[in-house]
Amino acid sequence: xxxxxxxxxxxxxxxxxxxxxxxxxxxxxxxxxxxxxxxxxxxxxxxxxxxxxxxxxxxxxxxxxxxxxxxxx
Numbered sequence: 001x002x003x004x005x006x007x008x009x010x011x012x013x014x015x016x017x018x019x020x021x022x023x024x025x026x027x028x029x030x031x032x033x034x035x036x037x038x039x040x041x042x043x044x045x046x047x048x049x050x051x052x053x054x055x056x057x058x059x060x061x062x063x064x065x066x067x068x069x070x071x072x073x
Contacts, residue, residue: 032057
């Protein structure tokens with residue numbers, strides 16, 4: 001199966017290109033996919049850095065699993 005791409009929403013082509021390039025950095029993708037907030041650090045769940053990391057994890061998962069293009073939001 002060919003992994004999904006991102007739909008261009010008129011002004012997102014550069015962002016889409018960057019995100020799809022970052023997907024090819026295996027160390028980054030692996031680190032994001034393995035990210036889990038353990039019980040010791042559960043107080044950080046509302047930290048903006050943790051929220052961004054969790055969002056990036058979901059986004060990388062979508063790029064891996066979806067079989068068709070999708071909107072980047």
